Amino acid sequence: MSSLVDVAREAGVAVATASRVLSGSAHPVSAATRAKVLAAAERLEYSPSALARAMVSPHSRLVGVLVSDIVNPYFSVIARGVDDVATRAGYVTMLSNVDRRTETELGRLRVMRDYRAAGVIFAGSGLIDDPHLPALVKAVRQAREQGVRAVALADRSLGCPTITVDNRAAAHDVTDHLVSLGHRRIALIEGPPGMIVTRQRREGFLACTAAAGLADGARCVPGGFDHEAGHAAALRLIARPPLPDAVVAANDEAAVGVLSALRQAGIDVPGEISVAGINDLGVARHVGLTTVSLPLYEMGAMAARRIVDSPPGPDAAPGSTTTLSHRLVARETTARRARTR
Amino acid sequence: MSSLVDVAREAGVAVATASRVLSGSAHPVSAATRAKVLAAAERLEYSPSALARAMVSPHSRLVGVLVSDIVNPYFSVIARGVDDVATRAGYVTMLSNVDRRTETELGRLRVMRDYRAAGVIFAGSGLIDDPHLPALVKAVRQAREQGVRAVALADRSLGCPTITVDNRAAAHDVTDHLVSLGHRRIALIEGPPGMIVTRQRREGFLACTAAAGLADGARCVPGGFDHEAGHAAALRLIARPPLPDAVVAANDEAAVGVLSALRQAGIDVPGEISVAGINDLGVARHVGLTTVSLPLYEMGAMAARRIVDSPPGPDAAPGSTTTLSHRLVARETTARRARTR
DNA sequence: TTGTAGGCGTTATCAA
DNA sequence: TTGATAACGCCTACAA
Numbered sequence: 001m002s003s004l005v006d007v008a009r010e011a012g013v014a015v016a017t018a019s020r021v022l023s024g025s026a027h028p029v030s031a032a033t034r035a036k037v038l039a040a041a042e043r044l045e046y047s048p049s050a051l052a053r054a055m056v057s058p059h060s061r062l063v064g065v066l067v068s069d070i071v072n073p074y075f076s077v078i079a080r081g082v083d084d085v086a087t088r089a090g091y092v093t094m095l096s097n098v099d100r101r102t103e104t105e106l107g108r109l110r111v112m113r114d115y116r117a118a119g120v121i122f123a124g125s126g127l128i129d130d131p132h133l134p135a136l137v138k139a140v141r142q143a144r145e146q147g148v149r150a151v152a153l154a155d156r157s158l159g160c161p162t163i164t165v166d167n168r169a170a171a172h173d174v175t176d177h178l179v180s181l182g183h184r185r186i187a188l189i190e191g192p193p194g195m196i197v198t199r200q201r202r203e204g205f206l207a208c209t210a211a212a213g214l215a216d217g218a219r220c221v222p223g224g225f226d227h228e229a230g231h232a233a234a235l236r237l238i239a240r241p242p243l244p245d246a247v248v249a250a251n252d253e254a255a256v257g258v259l260s261a262l263r264q265a266g267i268d269v270p271g272e273i274s275v276a277g278i279n280d281l282g283v284a285r286h287v288g289l290t291t292v293s294l295p296l297y298e299m300g301a302m303a304a305r306r307i308v309d310s311p312p313g314p315d316a317a318p319g320s321t322t323t324l325s326h327r328l329v330a331r332e333t334t335a336r337r338a339r340t341r
Numbered sequence: 342m343s344s345l346v347d348v349a350r351e352a353g354v355a356v357a358t359a360s361r362v363l364s365g366s367a368h369p370v371s372a373a374t375r376a377k378v379l380a381a382a383e384r385l386e387y388s389p390s391a392l393a394r395a396m397v398s399p400h401s402r403l404v405g406v407l408v409s410d411i412v413n414p415y416f417s418v419i420a421r422g423v424d425d426v427a428t429r430a431g432y433v434t435m436l437s438n439v440d441r442r443t444e445t446e447l448g449r450l451r452v453m454r455d456y457r458a459a460g461v462i463f464a465g466s467g468l469i470d471d472p473h474l475p476a477l478v479k480a481v482r483q484a485r486e487q488g489v490r491a492v493a494l495a496d497r498s499l500g501c502p503t504i505t506v507d508n509r510a511a512a513h514d515v516t517d518h519l520v521s522l523g524h525r526r527i528a529l530i531e532g533p534p535g536m537i538v539t540r541q542r543r544e545g546f547l548a549c550t551a552a553a554g555l556a557d558g559a560r561c562v563p564g565g566f567d568h569e570a571g572h573a574a575a576l577r578l579i580a581r582p583p584l585p586d587a588v589v590a591a592n593d594e595a596a597v598g599v600l601s602a603l604r605q606a607g608i609d610v611p612g613e614i615s616v617a618g619i620n621d622l623g624v625a626r627h628v629g630l631t632t633v634s635l636p637l638y639e640m641g642a643m644a645a646r647r648i649v650d651s652p653p654g655p656d657a658a659p660g661s662t663t664t665l666s667h668r669l670v671a672r673e674t675t676a677r678r679a680r681t682r
Numbered sequence: 683t684t685g686t687a688g689g690c691g692t693t694a695t696c697a698a
Numbered sequence: 699t700t701g702a703t704a705a706c707g708c709c710t711a712c713a714a
Contacts, residue, residue, distance in 0.1 A: 001487055003707055014685045019709060027710090030683060050455040051395050052707035055690045060392065062435075062456075070424070071417045071623075080412050083438050092452055094403075095436040097424050111433055114391040115403075146342055227627040260627065282412075283624075286568040286601065344691055355701040360693060368694095369699060393691035396706045685714075691706105698701075 002044040011040035022048065054116055058147050058312035063304055064094040064112035064120040066105050072225070073281045074251070074296060078123050078153060081300025089308040091118065100124060100195075102132035109139050112148070119149030119307030121300070125197035126156035133157070144315040151303040155196060155321070162321040163302050167197055170292040170326045171204030174276045175248055177290065177328055179212045182337035183245035183274060186214065189223035189233040189258065191250035198250065201278065205248060223250050230257025238265050243273055245337050252277035252284040252291055259287060259333065270335035280329055288332035295324045343385040352381035363389065395457055399488050399653035404645055405435040405453035405461040407446055413566070414622045415592070415637060419464050419494060422641025430649040432459065441465060441536075443473035450480050453489070460490030460648030462641070466538035467497035474498070485656040492644040496537060496662070503662040504643050508538050511633045511667045512545030515617045516589055518631065518669055520553045523678035524586035524615060527555065530564035530574040530599065532591035539591065542619065546589060564591050571598025579606050584614055586678050593618035593625045593632055600628060600674065611676035621670055629673035636665045 008018040013033060020027045021037045029037075040046075054060035063086045067075035083093040094112060098104040105122065112120050120143065126133070133156075140150050140158050150160035155167075171188075178186055188205040191198035202220055209218035223233040230249050234257065237243065249255035255277030262269055269275050277284055280293035302322070349359040354374060361368045362378040370378075381387075395401035404427045408416035424434040435453060439445040446463065453461050461484065467474070474497075481491050481499050491501035512529075519527055529546040532539035543561055550559035564574040571590050575598065578584065590596035596618030603610055610616050618625060621634035643663070 004709095005707075015708085016686075016710080017684060020684090023709070025709085028683060033684080047451060047455055049396075049457070049707050050452070051392055051401065051457055052690090053709080054392050055390075055396060055707080056709045057690095069421070070411065071414065071421050073412065073414070073417075076412045076414075076417050079436065080410070080438060083411070083436060087437065087449075092456065093436050095420065095424060095434050096428065097421060108428075110388060111391070114388055115433065116390070116392055227623065231627075257627070282568065286572075286598070345693095346691075356691090357693080357695095357702075358700060360691095361700090364693070366693085371699060374700080390691050393706090394693080396691080397693045398706095683714100686712085688709105688711090690708090693705090695704080696702090698699100 002046050003049070004046070006044055007037065007040045007046045010044055011036045013037060022046070059118045060116045061091045062094050062112070062115055062117045063091050063307055064096065064108070064117045065300070066096050066098050066108055066120065066122050066124065068100045068124040069097050070095060073283070074279060075123055077281065077296040078300035081297040082121060082304040085301045085304035086308065091308055098124065100127070102127065102130050102136055106132065106136050106139055109136070109143060113143045113146060117148055119151065119310070121303045121307070122150070122152040122154070122156065122158060123300070125154040125195050127194050128196055128199060147312060147314055149307045149310050149315050151306055153299050153303060155200070159319050161306065161317055161319065163299050163306070163324065164321065165294050165299070165324050165326050167200035168204035168207070170278055170294065171201035171248065172208045173326070173328050174278060174290070174292045175205050175208040177330060178246040178248065178274055178276060178334060179208065179214065181246075181274065181334060184214055184337075185217035185219070185242070185244040186246045186248065187219045187221060187237055187244040189221055189230055189247060189249045189254055192224050193222065201250060217244070219244065223254055225251050226253050227257040230254030231261045234258040234261035238262070238267070243267065246274040246276070246334065249275065249277045252279045252281050252289060255289055255291070256283055256287060259289070269333050271338065274334035276334055284329075284331070290331045290334040291329055293327045293329050295326070298324060343387050344390070345387070347385055348378065348381045348387045351385055352377040354378060363387070400459045401457045402432045403435050403453070403456055403458045404432050404648055405437065405449070405458045406641070407437050407439050407449055407461065407463050407465065409441045409465040410438055411436060414624070415620060416464055418622065418637040419641035422638040423462060423645040426642045426645035427649065432649055439465065441468070443468065443471050443477055447473065447477050447480055450477070450484060454484045454487060458489055460492065460651070462644045462648070463491070463493040463495070463497065463499060464641070466495040466536050468535050469537055469540060488653060488655055490648045490651050490656050492647055494640050494644060496541070500660050502647065502658055502660065504640050504647070504665065505662065506635050506640070506665050506667050508541035509545035509548070511619055511635065512542035512589065513549040514667070514669050515619060515631070515633045516546050516549040518671060519587040519589065519615055519617060519675060520549065520555065522587075522615065522675060525555055525678070526558035526560070526583070526585040527587045527589065528560045528562060528578055528585040530562055530571055530588060530590045530595055533565050534563065542591060558585070560585065564595055566592050567594050568598040571595030572602045575599040575602035579603070579608070584608065587615035587617070587675065590616065590618045593620045593622050593630060596630055596632070597624055597628060600630070610674050612679065615675035617675055625670070625672070631672045631675040632670055634668045634670050636667070639665060
């Protein structure tokens with residue numbers, strides 16, 4: 001690898017001059033000199049060291065994204081949004097899986113700060129009564145003081161800007177859709193225990209059923225965010241009749257698990273029971289699942305944009321919250337309640 | 342952020358000494374001095390600059406992974422394997438989506454080299470008759486000379502170590518499974534046109550059907566790697582009777598698309614037709630899809646291991662190929678051919 | 683318009 | 699065993 005010194009020597013100019021033309025500086029350089037430098041750089045196949053650049057600038061062109069698990073499509077889509085924006089802006093995405101462990105998140109944040117990341121995006125939901133939260137909050141504050149932008153994609157009280165959706169409202173809306181179709185006994189298959197997003201969606205569900213005077217028919221059962229959890233929860237529902245009129249699953253994946261359990265049991269959807277999810281990932285469209293579309297890609301993209309567009313220096317932006325809108329997408333797994341039982 | 346200079350001053354020792362204890366050097370340091378330095382570092386919350394370290398060492402602790410699209414679970418699983426190993430070894434994963442564009446891959450490789458990445462993993466399949474391949478091969482060679490390890494996870498003739506599976510054999514084996522179940526007229530729904538992996542799987546399919554004397558019954562139809570492609574291909578198959586006895590889809594996602602098309606058409610699986618995929622991602626287990634299990638996670642993990650375990654310096658390892666084994670997983674979407682038609 | 687020089691934070695070399 | 703110093707490659711005052 002040839003360095004700026006090599007290029008300067010080859011072009012017969014000072015290092016500073018070479019730097020000025022090659023780094024797109026505003027400093028004036030004569031056309032002739034510029035041409036010489038460019039030619040030399042071309043000949044030597046010069047490519048600036050991103051490391052050295054980052055050393056002397058307020059931050060590197062690295063953007064970190066902390067996800068619970070990249071295999072979960074919820075996070076893949078966010079990561080895709082982050083990376084598209086980052087790449088277009090000349091940045092590189094650093095990815096880390098943290099398995100919902102706040103301590104791991106803390107460790108990864110430190111590593112990213114040590115690379116002088118331009119910013120770090122916290123994509124995962126927080127935990128209820130998280131004993132490690134204070135440590136993370138403190139680390140986030142310090143990182144921000146050092147110029148690392150932080151953005152959260154879920155309500156976590158991290159003391160940094162948050163870009164998220166109203167999970168409570170999303171759960172409310174999908175439940176309301178079921179209510180409006182005439183369903184009276186509705187079950188919610190909850191997300192993983194201990195997660196804030198699980199609580200938010202439960203609250204939305206309960207608020208809607210209560211408002212509709214369906215408190216008696218509303219039933220929350222333990223679940224999770226994957227096929228197996230939804231499948232298992234549905235089996236439990238089936239085992240304890242009467243079957244509810246409708247089911248809201250914690251997310252699309254769980255809803256798909258519910259669908260397969262019902263199908264295996266010979267229960268018709270939406271004839272005998274309606275099923276809905278939340279997220280609207282690829283699978284939902286494919287199986288015709290009624291769900292709530294969440295702007296996941298946009299959340300990632302917007303978070304990245306916030307980072308790459310931000311002027312350098314300590315980040316003083318307060319912990320504002322931007323709430324993106326969601327949208328009910330009615331498909332074939334929900335239908336008007338046909339008969340009484 | 343306090344630097345090594347700060348720590349040295351605080352401890353009352355020379356910078357070199359502080360560096361020796363804090364970087365775990367083999368150079369001897371007295372216990373007393375060591376303690377002083379450690380205490381000072383603790384007080385100042387010292388954390389070494391990864392950037393400065395990378396500047397003076399042969400490479401950074403960054404591992405790059407180039408995927409076609411992280412939203413595709415095939416790549417998410419690989420990325421997860423890479424990240425798990427990288428993180429455990431104290432490295433950070435840089436992720437880039439390249440949308441199957443070799444030129445983009447080339448650009449991202451350059452960026453990662455500019456960060457002095459320890460290595461770069463090419464996760465995607467190559468293209469047939471790719472006009473940009475020579476440029477990429479050259480860039481890979483140069484990167485390797487500069488100390489960047491390169492690993493490919495598909496047969497691409499990149500001139501670097503390759504860790505992959507035998508796609509030809511995988512397609513052969515799943516086809517053979519169908520043949521052994523008595524199926525005579527078997528259709529292959531191909532992957533995206535122009536991809537090497539598409540050709541390999543087709544070759545395996547054709548080799549198997551030919552060997553079984555089923556050349557007449559073997560039929561290759563255009564498809565793709567997603568739900569929609571599989572769905573559309575199945576519809577075309579249905580539209581032109583007779584329906585084949587069995588279908589091999591290019592991958593699991595396409596197979597799921599096939600299943601839904603058949604279901605919508607009221608065609609029983611596996612009663613009237615057997616369906617199989619390739620990859621064995623989460624969805625396959627869930628829908629009970631017969632498929633071929635590919636060690637995707639292990640491929641990513643092994644590639645990362647190769648990089649983090651490799652001693653620094655120019656990479657001279659020849660373009661060896663490690664082929665990991667696959668395994669047929671028979672589930673409920675395939676069954677013995679019941680009746681003649 | 684161009685050049686000189688200092689510094690970013692670390693590790694490694696060479697002396698002491 | 700410890701210390702001073704030279705890199706690594708770049709950018710940016712400051713000087714000319």
